[in-house]
Amino acid sequence: MKNKALVSFCLSCLLACVSLSNPAFGQNKKPAFRVVAIAEKDGGVHAPFVAAAKEWLRQQATAHNFTIDYIETTDPINDTFLANYQVFIQLNYPPYRWTDGAKAAFIRYIQEGKGGGWIGFHHATLLGEFDGFPMWPWFSEFMGGIRYVNYIPGFAKATVNVEAKAHPAMKGLPPSFEIEKEEWYSYNKSPRPNVNVLATVDEATYSPDSKIKMGGDHPVIWSNERMKARNIYIFMGHHPDLFKNEAFKTLFRNSIFWAAGHSNRNTD
Template sequence: MNRIMKLFTGVCLMVMTVSATLAQPQPLRVLMVGGGGSHDFGRWYGQEDKKTIESTGKYSVTYTEQTDSIPAYLKQADLLILTNNQPISAAGQAAITKFVEKGHGLLLLHAAVWYNWADWPAYNLNYVGGGSKSHEKLQEIKNLVVNPAHPITQGVPAKFEFVDELYRHVPDPAAKGIEVLVIGQSKETDAVYPGVFTVKHRKAKIVGITTGHDERSHQHEAYKTLLINALNWIAN
């Protein structure tokens, strides 16, 4: 009898363990595409931002600089992060367009809000709402939260500073529009530009974060909070 009871107890514990495992939500699959010039993409996006994102336990990040692999990777992805400024093939552009137009979330970091692709004007028009063609010199930027009520700015100080490139981001009047959440101000010229913004789209949630040059932003708590909040927002 004792042997039967032990066997029964063991089976029950096994069933409970399997049930608990099945009940745990699986991490959302994030594809992050980096690579190009003027930045250490692998170090600060492929390592640092990946670590920050995966520390939440909610996401699993695949980082690649092989843009030819975008169509294959997107078939297995729930969310997309672009931070590259290297060329994307016509097949890659088509795969990204299809992914976003289906309503999947898109997060654009630093280099990806630039006017990178002359052969893909729809990207800046529809997914960036404009873009940057230049930036101020590397310097300490004053970042000011202008929409503290938005989920992306929750837990972010009203004012924070770090050294970075202040992108001269200009909205395109022909686009659907952007909502600015954080502005960046040059200490040298007092010029003000969008720093964090959402892009209006009929189906997808899209966020742009213009800063992210090196460790001085990627390791800053405000940047990390914005990164996680932005991902949480596009995921819901």
């Protein structure tokens, strides 16, 4: 009996030492912040990008101690729901098919900036009349007053040039970087007069070349600083190979921490 008691005591001491030396052992740490991402159910041609994004976000959440939840429609969105999150990611969801209640809550979330930030990708500037839905005028203004015009359906490689090198979301990025496969939306005008442009695509570098161009000034990453919430739009977001692109991953990671109001971290 004495031997069993001694063994039990030694095991208890060992477990206590392991728990103290490894914070992940035993009680979990409180998350640094909470993230919610919206992506259309099934996702169609964007499903592979969403799948790759979810895996990468899982890794980031584990490495950097934040949580991430997913929704597939705007039905759950209201003030109470949004209050649970410090970052809202529009991962793959267009600015239509939103419920009226979700629209109102999201507008307050962005305009009043009550503790939350926003990251929008790709589809967030699909602004116009689609699938029988009218354009959401407020969202168009949020994106700089633009309207979607066209896209490169066959994809093109192109060079993205960083403009706002001092912005926290651009930390650690090279002056320019290549995106291998993207649709490169064109708009009825540049959003530049109404937003802080962080990066543009050089249309002269389209490969293969395309006639679908805006004619020079073509922003692809920007922030609307008229809104109180930290926000950033990143046009790229169609192809899963983006998660093999170090510049894109750095941009996405920086944006998460900036939107959440935390310091940037540039490690995987």
